[in-house]
Amino acid sequence: MLVHHDQLEVRTHRKGLCEITDQIEPKIDKCGVQNGTVTVFVQHTSCSIVIMENADPTAQRDLEKFFDRLVPENADYFTHDAEGGDDMPSHIRTVLTRTSETIPIMDGKMQLGTWQGVFLFEHRRAPHRRKVLITTIGE
Amino acid sequence: MLVHHDQLEVRTHRKGLCEITDQIEPKIDKCGVQNGTVTVFVQHTSCSIVIMENADPTAQRDLEKFFDRLVPENADYFTHDAEGGDDMPSHIRTVLTRTSETIPIMDGKMQLGTWQGVFLFEHRRAPHRRKVLITTIGE
């Protein structure tokens, strides 16, 4: 059995989706796992890892608009605002989405569907460096 | 170690929950894994895999009604509507729920709780054929 850990640093510059599929694929090539799974895990509570439609940028922008409406900044009932109006909404968005995705690997390749991409979903306005762990298990 | 991939095709005919627990169990019997995990992964961005109460159909209908209110079709701020009013909401519902579930296997059986079932949650109105990958890892 093979177990392999690798790491990505993703630099974000604004709230919204940032596709990282192309950065994960070479890590899987390198690890040597032909059949198994990869877990993509982000070590933060103010951004998410999600699988989303990656063909049409308007779908990504509409998703971002929806989340801005669902979890508005500066809601008057938030008390946790030490880091600004996007602080508490960022934690809520993370809980409403995902901290990790686990994806099958067959014949050395992630088995994403035709329109699926893996994204880091940034919930903070200011630039951040995000640590993403990539763990492959298989043979 | 055993790594095994299998596949389901799920035909859906309307928006809503479609239980697939009974279709996953024989795949686990066949793969020979006695202790480990199974990852159930859907290769689409307009339907989800979720674990939900499977005893009372009214709970499933209420869940569907809630999602119709939370992510309404034809919202006037959506621009991604090439495939109709249920197009963009389907991607948002997927991000709000899950693309996969990972479930422990002990003694050759999925360790679901008494009331837990695995469902494909279809977000499109038209009939679709959905590809679900079932990856077991263990011994």
Place this chain on the structure above:
Amino acid sequence: MLVHHDQLEVRTHRKGLCEITDQIEPKIDKCGVQNGTVTVFVQHTSCSIVIMENADPTAQRDLEKFFDRLVPENADYFTHDAEGGDDMPSHIRTVLTRTSETIPIMDGKMQLGTWQGVFLFEHRRAPHRRKVLITTIGE
């Protein structure tokens, strides 16, 4: 390869977040996996497992308030209310969050970020005993 299952019973007394990170860590020490993953899975459909900010209790309280607004009890369009006004909302909150989290293990330790904690998110008002399975796979 090592595959190890363990179990926690978490007693809850109210709706809200209950951190269980400290109860998971000794299970990982005991199982002997140095590199791999741990899957934390709850066997119920009316509470969730989530990773959330664990430093500031006000962030946890704000999250709870948000969910009480997003999925209100006693909504007049719910028909599944056999166990009370918090019955149907509990299933919806579970589908909106997560039934499990999968976390990398390196050098025998869960690789949570600085501010990440693993929580059981209870959605029912009455006291409950919740069964959580902890499955480690690795070497």
